[in-house]
Amino acid sequence: MTLDQPxxxxxxxxxxxxxxxxxxxxxxxxxxxxxxxxxxxxEEPVPxxxxxxxxxxxxxxxxxxxxxxxxxxxxxxxxxxVSACEAVRGGIAAGCDLVVLSKFGRLEAExxxxxxxxxxxxxxxxxxxxxxxxxxxPAWSAFAAPLFVMLPPRLEAVEAWWxxxxxxxx
Numbered sequence: 001m002t003l004d005q006p007x008x009x010x011x012x013x014x015x016x017x018x019x020x021x022x023x024x025x026x027x028x029x030x031x032x033x034x035x036x037x038x039x040x041x042x043e044e045p046v047p048x049x050x051x052x053x054x055x056x057x058x059x060x061x062x063x064x065x066x067x068x069x070x071x072x073x074x075x076x077x078x079x080x081x082v083s084a085c086e087a088v089r090g091g092i093a094a095g096c097d098l099v100v101l102s103k104f105g106r107l108e109a110e111x112x113x114x115x116x117x118x119x120x121x122x123x124x125x126x127x128x129x130x131x132x133x134x135x136x137x138p139a140w141s142a143f144a145a146p147l148f149v150m151l152p153p154r155l156e157a158v159e160a161w162w163x164x165x166x167x168x169x170x
Contacts, residue, residue: 006164008126008148008165009128009129009149010129010130010161012130012153013131013153017042018044020103021041023153024041024102026155028041030159036098037055037097037098038098039055039102039117040055040061040084041100042063042103049062052080061087063080078113081114082112082113084114085113085115088114088117088120089116092117098129099128099129101114101117101121102114102131103131104131108139109136109140115143118144
């Protein structure tokens with residue numbers, strides 16, 4: 001991608017997950033109501049209990065399920081994450097200017113979780129803001145290369161990416 005053609009996907013990397021998710025929430029709040037944003041950010045209202053919060057209606061989706069003491073099974077609540085994905089896809093279908101997806105992680109690398117929301121955003125030509133842990137780079141590149149740019153975890157960097165997209169659209 002060039003300055004004339006900014007990448008439609010911005011991947012923020014270089015900080016802990018809570019800091020990146022807070023950056024996403026701050027960016028969306030600064031955009032205000034003229035920009036129609038759909039998606040989810042990860043929050044931890046109770047330590048150790050991650051949730052995905054809808055940026056459209058505030059609805060919360062549990063990321064982990066309680067499996068009981070001593071369980072060694074994966075505690076990710078894939079069904080809840082898929083429900084969050086369906087809510088985001090509905091928002092994309094209704095029309096939006098930006099999709100914010102908390103992250104591309106293990107579930108998405110396995111083509112589950114939020115992967116259909118990523119695909120819907122791409123198919124709809126809607127810019128996407130997300131994060132990707134380095135260990136998922138091969139799966140991410142197979143999914144989205146060359147349509148993304150890596151950004152540092154700074155509000156100014158995300159805002160510059162957004163301005164570049166809007167200059168292109170004008």
